[in-house]
Amino acid sequence: MIIFEKVTKKFPLGNLALDNISFEITNNEFVFFVGPSGAGKTTILKLILREYLPTEGSITIDGWEISSKNFNQTVTLRRKIGMIFQDFKILNDKTVFENVSLSLMLTNTAFSKIKKEVEEALKLVGLDGKEKVFPQQLSAGELQRVAIARAIIGEREILLADEPTGNLDPKTSWEIMKIFKKLEGKRTIIIATHNTDIVNSLQKRVIVLKEGRLIKDLKKGGYEI
């Protein structure tokens, strides 16, 4: 359960990214954050990841008040979360296998388990057999699949995606969304996006943001500002 309670985020130069935002996301829920650029979508994801701390208000994840300055479980928190970026953030000098296995490598998981989980994750995203391929040999859609595989491996309970289809053509975007659909109900999925078609078609919960404020919270909504 993710709870934002009257969260405000001001940056040091004074620009207001979020203004008194409150919402709750239950476990295994599928949520879209929509809104124009600068609405505060990415800021919310970064607050969940504890890359940022709120200026005011509190953020609680599974009972942990992560907005507290004394919170010292950031590493454990981040191991519950998988993050997907618009620009993929795939390491070019590592193979697909090495990129995907990063999540598990840092928890000293046995290699046999890593191998099994990577194979399963790659199969789920449709990249089975491409373990030894380097990122330069992959298309943008495939790179995003690698990023998704990296984000879901290791039983991560929360999946955050920041404009996951932002750099992809419509067809590939739909293929990526199909992967998210496959994961629905198995973990909490939070997607920040501009993609009107996808949001309207999937009919999931939509939280609409504008200039840092929460405008609407629709249980089965479409893209509307």
Next chain:
Amino acid sequence: MKEIILSLRRTPYQTTSAFLVLFFTLFLSLILFITFSFLQGILVYIETRPQVTVYFQTKTPESEIFRIRDTLSSSGKVLSLKYISQKDAFQIYQQLNKDNPLLLEMVSADILPPSLEIYAKKAAFLPEIAEFLKKQPGVDEVQFQKDIVDRLLTLINILRKGGSIFYVFLLLMSTIVLTTTTLFKIALKKDEIEILKLLGATNSYIRKPFILEAVFLGLAASTLAFILFLVIFFYLKPFLTSYLLGLPKLFLNLEVYQLQVWPFNFLFLTVSYLFISFFGVLIAILATFLATSKYLKV
């Protein structure tokens, strides 16, 4: 190991500069360590020798020598005294030159002077004892080792102070170069570090590859410095052996053990290698910690 070598090969110029600076520092450290140990060994040796040796003329009667000995003994300034008669001196001479029959034939007990070896209670009494002996009848020569000990102590002190300053400078230089090199590598791996942090990597996990690389460089540089030292040593060995002929075994007095420093032996060389390896690794780890702490903000 494969990943360390791969990472080092990806930044060949930075790796080479870091390696050369470390190598230079460790090679000089090794030379300083061995020189200091050698001089300390000589000091220990000299301190165990009689502090004043008085040689008498060959015709000086033993009664006169014993009178001087008794006067010194009752002065309260002498710790111990040893009388070496002409016969004893000849036996020592025979022992020292047992492999040279020609020298043995040429010398008899008559021409060797009797002597007294005197150990003072305090170094401050030495000039007084020496002056007293010089005034006694039948005295041929007074050998007074305080000057030698003082000069050696001064030399060791200069070496210790000068070496320390020089070493601190080298340490600083190596640390700065290694820190800069590590920072460059951190910049190259910025994306990877960012991703690892977001995936929940601990600080030590992020630091680990940088530390392993630095330790590898430190060990490689110390090993090469040691090999170079061995090559130079074996090249100069004939010269050193003949120049230092007659120099007895020298020891470094450690708290629990007497380490033989001359002639060079396996144990002393192993200790020297471990010494520079330790410093190499220490410098490398220190530099990595500085770089990662300040700029990674992990």
